Amino acid sequence: MKRKRLVAAAIGIAAAAAITLAGCSGSGAGGRQTLQLWFWGAPPQQQQTMKKVLVDEFNASQKKYNLQVNFNNAVDKNVQVALSANKGPDIVYGSGPSFSAAYAAQGKLADMTPYAKKYGWEDRILPTMYQAGTVDGKLYSLPNSIEDIGVFYNKKVLDKLGVGIPKTYDDLVADMDKAAAAGLYPSVTGNQGWKPVNQNYISLFMAQVAGGKTTYDALQGTIPWTDPAMVKAVQDSADFYKKGYLGGKDYSTLNFDQSVQLLSKEKSPFMIGPSLIFQFASNYFNDKAGNTSDLGYMPFPSIEGDRPNPYATLGTTASLSINAASKNKDGAAAVIDYMMSDKFTKEMNKSWPGYWAVPLKNFDLNADEYSGLSKPFVTAMKDTIAGVNEKHYGFFVGTFFPPATATAFTDIDSVWLGKESATEFLKNVQTTFDKEKAKGLVPPIPEPVN
């Protein structure tokens, strides 16, 4: 009797193990291979868009693979831990080329160069963006979208203040002063809950004041980070902050979502920030609320008179790579290829503006075919890409700088709040950067013009 029970228990355990192992294997429904993509925890409406435009469309386009997307706000940490254990999703969603370079250096990402040749990615993708994803001439990541740092404005508030849309930096500053005098926030933004928001504003000032070429030289190590042009950029960002042009006194207690809400409630005429803010804006400026046309977007006006206008602060929202441990690398490459297509770009931007300016050389989207905030977003990104093709851009820290250096730049609020000088801050950056450069962690970047 006892023996029978033991045998039954053993069979049960074996069956459970078999079921579990079957669930863990890459084989999905209908004999298809399962492909995993871990993505950040986007709002439900945007998850639906992704499911419809990416998952359903990709799965319907072929019969070999079954794509599954897992949404999680801790995706960066989850990916980091999984990759270090040679596990994780087939398609690796990352914070940008510099983070991918760190993974590539450890052999955690697959070389995508053969797929680039197969699918002709180099011919389709903006050279700046393609090159940023390479390490030692091999491709390891492609960005899902480019982004720029610009100025969102509420036309109603500008009308109430009796000012037009600013055309120059001086106009912008004058309008912000006028707003402050009227008891409004000069502009709204903040880093509550996500300290790397600071990177947007130091990137903006490095691009606008020091220039893309100077930043490029510092990244190549041909000039030090303590170069006078860099010191001036850091100091100017601190002066800008101290004047309250970044969320007034509430920078630490506001986040992007709250800031857009304040902009929609006419508490400020401006919100300065990355173009991905469009995705938060659609919650507060929409056709249902009847205020879509109140929101406008313009590139940040050039601070230095001799700089081309507009002059982009070029970045990416995320990057896509293939896990070196994936058993379905071909399938992962097929998904990435699908995401680099004209069709995908057009469809995603219809209901999810802000996150899918796929870096195509020929970003052939007709703004007139879009409604709501997708229309100004598509227009803005077309202008940014035109500027990038002219090499008029600086670099977004989180995208192009190696990880520890990017983290060092996140500490810019120490200068803004008077805890250290611009020179001391840049000396610390130099120390961190030197170590990362010695390890070969600086991603290759194309040379822009100042």
Add this chain to the structure above:
Amino acid sequence: MVTTLAPAPVSASTRPPAARRRNTHLRKRTLVNYALVAPALLLSIIIVVIPGILTLLFAFTDWSGVGFNVDFIGIQNFQDILADPVFATSLANNIKWLVLFLTIPVVIGLLTAMLLLRRKRIRTFYQVIYLMPYVLAPVVNALIWQTVIYNPNGGVFGLLGIQPPTAMTATSLYAAAAVDMWHYWGFLTIVYLGALRQTPVDQVEAAIVDGASGWKVFRHVYLPSIRSTLLLMGVMTVIFSFLAFDYVFLLTQGGPAHSSEVMGTYAYAFAFSSFEFGKAAAVGIIMSFFGLLASILYTSISRRELVR
């Protein structure tokens, strides 16, 4: 010829049967004991001892946290950390945190426990209310405070027209500590109340009959009676204070300008933002060192009390 004074070994066959049976029984019992302890021991080794040893080893490397390309760099991580002014700020903030937690929640906890001690009928209700913030997830507590209290637009501070303390370098640490203490003191009340209830009633009554005031009864009867509980909670507070992370990370992320940085958030940034796991491990070792000191102190005081 070699002679020895050692007794000749007794072979198993020459032992009396009763002793042999006892030995076999003891051996079996020892084996069973080991088998019973094995799962817990194995689990502890796998999830505590091995990671602990690895953390110690990684503290002397430049491990990025991804892959296995590791170079031993001696005490370089410790040198870098000690030379970093942010580390000094973090350590000082942990010490401030410790002082706050050893005073404010303890005083409030003792006071409320004493108040509840005599209210036999209603104390269960209050215990549930007091324990609520403790059982809620830190992220929920932090969100409540962030939106209802510290919000400049619609929160209590916003309505009063005062800048929230989380936004200022001088007050950000205290703002985070306030939320953590708010969630913690109720737990201390419950623990202290449980200990106070163990105080012999005859001692309390004798003191009252002798004319002792309320304060004197508390000072000379209740307080000595709950001494071991106070000591244990004190040591736990020391350990927790050096491990502080969640409320700081959720409310201020160590900012603005590192003003509320504690060693936990300092290590986290190394591990998950900079890909410098070696340095994060080094900070972790320093954090554990303070916890270890507290544990040694506790053990030594407990031993002295036992002897007494």
